[in-house]
Amino acid sequence: MKLGFERMSRWARIFSSLFELTQWLGAGYAFVLAVGTIWLDASAFLEVTQVLVPGLAPPVPVAILITYALYVSMFFGCVLTAKIWQYIRKIFEISAGNAPASIGPTPFQQENVRLLKKIASYAIIIQLINVAYLLIRIFSAAVVHSSANFIATNIMELFSCFASLVFGLIIFCLAHFFAYGIQLQLDSDGLV
16 A cells, blocks of 8 residues: 555544544534423424524424424434444545455455445435425425525525435445446456
């Protein structure tokens, strides 16, 4: 393994560990917010909703729905993103040959293909969670007759989530390229 890749691998593992930690802290924060909001009265839900959706004065059940939809999307988004960072760190460890499952210093390993497919799945799931949250906001705003500008803004955010789904599909393609690279590596090793 080249010295430049070893350095990059070490820094990537350090940064992915730090980013993973921040995501686990974010998930804990979302959980604490959700549990803490239970003990507050209904006015707390209205205040949170007015911060999330400026100019919207929904009835209490709609405010509760919007608030908990946010907490759920925050929690699962953070957990899945933490797992993505964990898998990125593992990919660099395996590629550098520093993991027990590694067959040596090469990125073309079956474990990396498996991890890339998990990363792609989680990236798609995160975007689907965001889509669900935005749909709840859009329908809640429509129920309380919010401004068309707010609804249009949320619809634009919804389209950006669909565009972000492409990220997960690209990673799936990358996983298939790695699987093909593994096959080529096995073929070339068999010729030698």
